[in-house]
């Protein structure tokens with residue numbers, strides 16, 4: 377279980393990016409949503425140890441991990457799929473999946489993981505993680521790394537961003553499957569109704585604050601009608 | 616050969632025993648063994664130190680290994696090797712030099728390699744430089760590679776220097792006739808107070824010839840690297856050069872490409888990038904459980920792969 381206690385992140389010029397956020401994440405599949413610029417990615421980075429909060433505490437299964445660095449948190453079981461995947465000159469898909477899994481992997485095992493995220497495996501195993509791969513492919517590889525790790529907390533930052541509508545349907549299936557298979561907690565930042573619909577809990581972050589927490593039935597209806605509503609959802613709904 | 620020499624051979628030529636095909640192994644300033652084949656002759660030069668490697672036209676799928684090892688401290692030598700590759704031949708040539716210097720004297724090897732590729736000849740040339748030793752003696756290597764490519768000749772050259780060379784000036788010069796293709800891939804890593812300079816000068820003289828130079832390097836510690844390249848497009852041709860360097864600690868890297876188009880249809884491109892390891896690359900690998908140092912090692916290893 378992950379617990380955030382009064383998390384605050386202030387940057388120079390007294391600008392508060394995250395304002396006193398407290399929340400317990402103990403459900404299996406939790407979605408975070410809210411307008412762009414609201415602080416969702418920042419909060420995910422705070423959980424993964426990439427950004428150090430200026431105030432508050434982070435507890436993982438009761439242990440205070442606020443002072444732990446990225447590596448230590450990764451070893452405690454936190455995985456994080458970036459909103460913008462990183463390019464690597466020279467490192468291949470195989471290299472990264474192997475590093476992620478923390479053990480030697482056979483080509484068959486790597487192919488298995490890749491095909492689960494909708495990549496035709498053989499073609500990809502030896503590809504470099506660079507801009508010769510499309511945005512959608514990089515996002516899938518990012519997800520594959522998290523699957524390869526299989527830790528108790530998996531955070532995905534807008535996995536749907538940059539993925540075309542056709543591939544999106546299959547991606548949703550990936551998450552539906554993950555929801556059924558992964559034992560730990562999945563924390564997913566998303567604007568997609570279909571993702572929010574399979575969430576056990578939905579958290580709304582807007583303007584750095586925790587706006588709402590609850591089941592999708594409690595949160596979603598209001599979400600579409602408040603001033604801070606996520607515009608993509610509104611647009612989709614109106615179409 | 617003693618075990619030190621054998622280890623050097625394994626490092627520079629991946630050789631664990633006597634290679635197949637033609638070879639000439641040189642240790643501490645003298646030839647120690649040689650093999651020729653029906654198609655590949657190796658002849659000792661009479662006017663200076665070195666050999667001529669003569670490959671008959673049409674020779675296919677054969678290889679030549681010409682490794683050099685220096686295990687006595689203080690040997691300084693310049694060796695001239697000339698390669699004559701006949702028409703339509705298709706061969707692999709593996710050169711390389713390993714220095715083991717446990718003494719206090721400077722060991723130095725300068726290999727001056729000149730390639731004459733006849734029409735349609737195809738060569739893959741692999742060269743590795745490696746140094747080791749716990750003495751204070753310096754290891755210096757100054758390779759010169761001169762390539763003359765006739766019509767439609769094709770040369771791919773891979774050069775690697777990852778470890779143990781204190782100072783190197785590597786010069787590569789070439790001229791390309793119609794339809795010829797030259798590709799050079801170089802990988803360099805320097806640390807401590809090492810110095811490495813790369814100097815390319817290519818004349819693209821024939822219609823539709825192509826040249827691709829790719830340099831990847833990592834400079835650590837207080838080391839210094841310089842990359843100079845000159846590419847002259849004298850005909851309708853296409854040239855591309857790329858210098859990509861990772862800089863660490865207090866190292867210094869200079870990239871100075873020069874492109875000259877002397878023909879309206881010469882198409883020349885240079886890309887240069889120098890910078891430290893991107894923070895986000897380190898962060899990504901750390902979120903996968905690596906420490907910062909392990910992440911750094913993986914990134915460098917991949918970059919120079």
Ligand SMILES: Nc1ncnc2c1ncn2[C@@H]1O[C@H](COP(=O)(O)OP(=O)(O)O)[C@@H](O)[C@H]1O
Nearest residue numbers: 387388393410411412413414415416417418419
């Ligand atoms: N280090 C920083 N300095 C200044 N502003 C920042 C910093 N980090 C994030 N921000 C700002 O905080 C806001 C929240 O960003 P982000 O967490 O990426 O939002 P979201 O993921 O919800 O779209 C944005 O306005 C962003 O520009």
Ligand SMILES: [Mg+2]
Nearest residue numbers: 416417459533
């Ligand atoms: Mg974001």
